Amino acid sequence: MAWSDISCVEQLIERGALDQYRLHVFSEEPMRAYDRVHLSEYFSGRDAESLALGEASLYQTPGVILHLGGARCWKSTVHAAK
Secondary structure, rough: OOOOOOOOOHHHHHHOOOOOEEEEEEOOOOOOEEOHHHHHHHHHOOHHHHHOOOHHHHOOOOOOOEEEOOOOOOOOOOOOOO
């Protein structure tokens, strides 16, 4: 998952996508997207949350579901939320 993925989810929410759809976000990583450029700082004491990209609250939004740790998306489909 990259910064562009987070930005896409934020824009979909802002444009009202959750009125009709649920957004499923898939990541092979076991944690939310993080700042890989500054990853070495984690090993010198910086905490993982400070490296996270985007706000954790984004994935607590009703209708936004985050799938972590090996989740792969092989196909994308559009279904209206029920």
